[in-house]
Amino acid sequence: MLVALAGNPNTGKSTVFNALTGLKQHVGNWPGVTVEKKEGWMEYNGKRIKVVDLPGTYSLTSYSVEEKVARNFIIEEKPDVIVHVVDASNLERNLYLLAELLDLHPRIVVALNMFDEARRKYEIDVEKMRNLLGLPVVPMVAIKGEGIEELKREIVHGKFNPRGVEYPEDIEKRIKALEEKIREMGLEPARWLAIKTLENDAEVIKKLSDIGARNILHDAEHLRHEIEDIYGDDIESVFASVRYSFAHGLFHEVAAPINVGGANITDMIDHVVTHRYFGIPIFIAIMYLAFQFVFLVAAPFQDAIDFMFNGKDVAGGHIDGLIDISYAWMSSFMPDWLASLINHGMLRGLGAVLTFMPVIMLLFLILSFLEDSGYLARVAFLMDSVMKKMGLEGRGVIPLMLGFGCNVPAVMATRTLKDENERRLSIALNPFIPCGARIQVFAFLSYIFFPENAALVLWSLLMLSILVVFILGYVYSKTLFRGESQPFVLELPPYRMPTMKGVSVHMWEKSEGFVRKAGTIIVGAAAIIWALAALPWGVEYGGEESYIGMLASLLAPVGYALGITPEAIISLFFGFFAKEVVIDVLYVLYGSKDAILAAMTPLQAYSFMLFMLFYTPCVATLATIYNETKSLKFTLFVVVEGFIVASIFAFAAYHIGTLLGVGA
Amino acid sequence: MRLSELKPGEYAIVRDLLGKGPIHQRLLSMGILPGAVIRVVRTSPFGDPVEYEIRGFFISLRKNEASYVEVDKIIPLVSVPPGSRVRVVLVDGGVGFMRNMDSMGISPGQEITVLRGCCPMLVETARGKFSIGRGIAHRIFVR
Numbered sequence A: 001m002l003v004a005l006a007g008n009p010n011t012g013k014s015t016v017f018n019a020l021t022g023l024k025q026h027v028g029n030w031p032g033v034t035v036e037k038k039e040g041w042m043e044y045n046g047k048r049i050k051v052v053d054l055p056g057t058y059s060l061t062s063y064s065v066e067e068k069v070a071r072n073f074i075i076e077e078k079p080d081v082i083v084h085v086v087d088a089s090n091l092e093r094n095l096y097l098l099a100e101l102l103d104l105h106p107r108i109v110v111a112l113n114m115f116d117e118a119r120r121k122y123e124i125d126v127e128k129m130r131n132l133l134g135l136p137v138v139p140m141v142a143i144k145g146e147g148i149e150e151l152k153r154e155i156v157h158g159k160f161n162p163r164g165v166e167y168p169e170d171i172e173k174r175i176k177a178l179e180e181k182i183r184e185m186g187l188e189p190a191r192w193l194a195i196k197t198l199e200n201d202a203e204v205i206k207k208l209s210d211i212g213a214r215n216i217l218h219d220a221e222h223l224r225h226e227i228e229d230i231y232g233d234d235i236e237s238v239f240a241s242v243r244y245s246f247a248h249g250l251f252h253e254v255a256a257p258i259n260v261g262g263a264n265i266t267d268m269i270d271h272v273v274t275h276r277y278f279g280i281p282i283f284i285a286i287m288y289l290a291f292q293f294v295f296l297v298a299a300p301f302q303d304a305i306d307f308m309f310n311g312k313d314v315a316g317g318h319i320d321g322l323i324d325i326s327y328a329w330m331s332s333f334m335p336d337w338l339a340s341l342i343n344h345g346m347l348r349g350l351g352a353v354l355t356f357m358p359v360i361m362l363l364f365l366i367l368s369f370l371e372d373s374g375y376l377a378r379v380a381f382l383m384d385s386v387m388k389k390m391g392l393e394g395r396g397v398i399p400l401m402l403g404f405g406c407n408v409p410a411v412m413a414t415r416t417l418k419d420e421n422e423r424r425l426s427i428a429l430n431p432f433i434p435c436g437a438r439i440q441v442f443a444f445l446s447y448i449f450f451p452e453n454a455a456l457v458l459w460s461l462l463m464l465s466i467l468v469v470f471i472l473g474y475v476y477s478k479t480l481f482r483g484e485s486q487p488f489v490l491e492l493p494p495y496r497m498p499t500m501k502g503v504s505v506h507m508w509e510k511s512e513g514f515v516r517k518a519g520t521i522i523v524g525a526a527a528i529i530w531a532l533a534a535l536p537w538g539v540e541y542g543g544e545e546s547y548i549g550m551l552a553s554l555l556a557p558v559g560y561a562l563g564i565t566p567e568a569i570i571s572l573f574f575g576f577f578a579k580e581v582v583i584d585v586l587y588v589l590y591g592s593k594d595a596i597l598a599a600m601t602p603l604q605a606y607s608f609m610l611f612m613l614f615y616t617p618c619v620a621t622l623a624t625i626y627n628e629t630k631s632l633k634f635t636l637f638v639v640v641e642g643f644i645v646a647s648i649f650a651f652a653a654y655h656i657g658t659l660l661g662v663g664a
Numbered sequence B: 001m002r003l004s005e006l007k008p009g010e011y012a013i014v015r016d017l018l019g020k021g022p023i024h025q026r027l028l029s030m031g032i033l034p035g036a037v038i039r040v041v042r043t044s045p046f047g048d049p050v051e052y053e054i055r056g057f058f059i060s061l062r063k064n065e066a067s068y069v070e071v072d073k074i075i076p077l078v079s080v081p082p083g084s085r086v087r088v089v090l091v092d093g094g095v096g097f098m099r100n101m102d103s104m105g106i107s108p109g110q111e112i113t114v115l116r117g118c119c120p121m122l123v124e125t126a127r128g129k130f131s132i133g134r135g136i137a138h139r140i141f142v143r
């Protein structure tokens, strides 16, 4: 048995899905698109039932990917039952989608979710609703698990005698006429196809014309014009009106408003957080606090993981980590190079993936908290007109902000952007935002080279990165990433307290997805970096005679032009792996802090930092970019744009600085 | 006038949707179609987008999208000052509610006079004088 969950966004669909399936679920993509697909299994009386979560939509037209995915699943996979998750506190609007579903599928269970909130606004006569619809209707409070058992029972044993949507006679007559013809051709679901053809639905019309159903299209056009003439309006509005009258009528039949006086909490919060002047400062303050929280909590975990893998240098020696121990053990029975590859290459790679995890998980925690609480929509509202200048909608600010923490979750968070073109643009810009690891390196170098003005130097780098993102966004959106601007209609849902369970499930899904998908790529890249640094076998690891060393001396002239020393070039190679190791590598290659200070002028250090600010994102980010876009070409583009911007800035800074005679 | 020309706190009733394709359909599926009542809630810091309330929920539209919506400005009865004579445009509620109002002479097209402001309000209709509570006065729109 197959069950599909349909519903508007923000109605608690995920919560219902989680409650039905527990943790027996699988998250992937719908074929060919980057819309998330969740599947799981629920059990009822020993029966195992597959549950698929459809994308949240307001209607079932062919104008958006989500809507197409949802309706095509229903048509092609023919689920036995559709559960329509309705936000009962927003009943009238939600019933619009029910009108569309009724045309499409006979077995619908209406899950009246958020019944707790609805009770405060009106009294809903559930029994009357059942009778009027001829469908099972289950009031529920998904976050508390209320109604889940009844929902399961109705899915399996429910009785369905749907009344359907009543169309006015002059439309119904024409639907019937077309339906007859479509059925004769053996096409199903005939009634729905007839309605959609009349409605001028691009996808359905294309399908019909592909199979050569000329006469049907011809008839439909004729009938459509008749309807438009009768109602004096375009066909889409006519059908939408019918569906809204259905929703409106049903709503007023079953819901009796309770007169609620007093202030509305959401409105009160919005009064402050979307305030003309305070709104944006509040947003920045919230993000600042969130980052403080992330780094504070993540640091001890990161240190512990790092210690576990790499051990630790202590006064008078070195405590062995997993890598040292396993290397010592393996080299006792296998060739040294193989043991080194496995441990110094791949195992270290795995360690790097895992040290990312605390930050990634916490950033996702923040993200789901912002999303589930409803604040994210306000951010989009606040920032839209700023982001529009860079070709993004308001929500585009979130991935960029997250980038200051780590570009990996930031790239994954671009999914909040619905438009594919904007999503790619947002991914292309993200690596220019310096992540926590890079900021750490900058803080360290600024402190060594500019002890007096360290903060100023750090700020200049941050501001520069924001400037670059703005300018590139502006230019890209007018050139490479020019797309049709999509209508930006954003719902501002009431504020809700996110549940621990909802937030943690979301956080876990995403982080686990990162390890599973990007993990292998990162471990592979770790092996390659190892090979470059350790071969030809026998040379000093990462030294001048290694392949990395050779590459670095090959690139020395380029480095020279940019003011970057060969040792610094080597550190950048390792930085590709994980940016924070740049400092360690410089230490190892130069020997001490003073030697680093002696080897570069402050100007050189600054141009090195500029280069590092923009050059290729780290391997984990690239792996994520590849996973999110599935395009090698695009991933390569991100690397190339990085190098170009990095070179321009480093070159300009170094030469202008030299001319002016500063920082020598 | 266009929806984009209204100011926060003002109400309007949708007369027509201009434009075609995705914008048109997106607006329709959010419930913006002829006859729907819209309230302008607030503007964002830079004036665009603007938050609207429609059918009990809240959405944000950019000026560009809002300019595709042709509207007529209306006033909730509750904010009509005493002494004004106004024409009822819309009674927002179910069949029962509309019938009740109709029996008091409050239905679209009728003229009424506000004798005392909110609340309870006192209005004079073709059927006589009636006292109206805040909840109801919020669901009657006039011009």
Ligand SMILES: Nc1nc2c(ncn2[C@@H]2O[C@H](COP(=O)(O)OP(=O)(O)OP(=O)(O)O)[C@@H](O)[C@H]2O)c(=O)[nH]1
Pocket (backbone or CB within 6 Å): A008, A009, A010, A011, A012, A013, A014, A015, A016, A056, A113, A114, A115, A116, A117, A140, A141, A142, A143, A144, A372, A373, A496, A497, A498, A499, A502
């Ligand atoms: N009060 C109340 N809140 C609920 C209920 N069910 C879900 N929520 C909350 O509503 C918010 C949205 O729930 P989700 O399950 O993420 O909704 P969704 O429909 O999957 O939303 P999208 O992921 O945006 O499509 C969360 O903050 C939930 O905790 C309910 O029955 N009552």
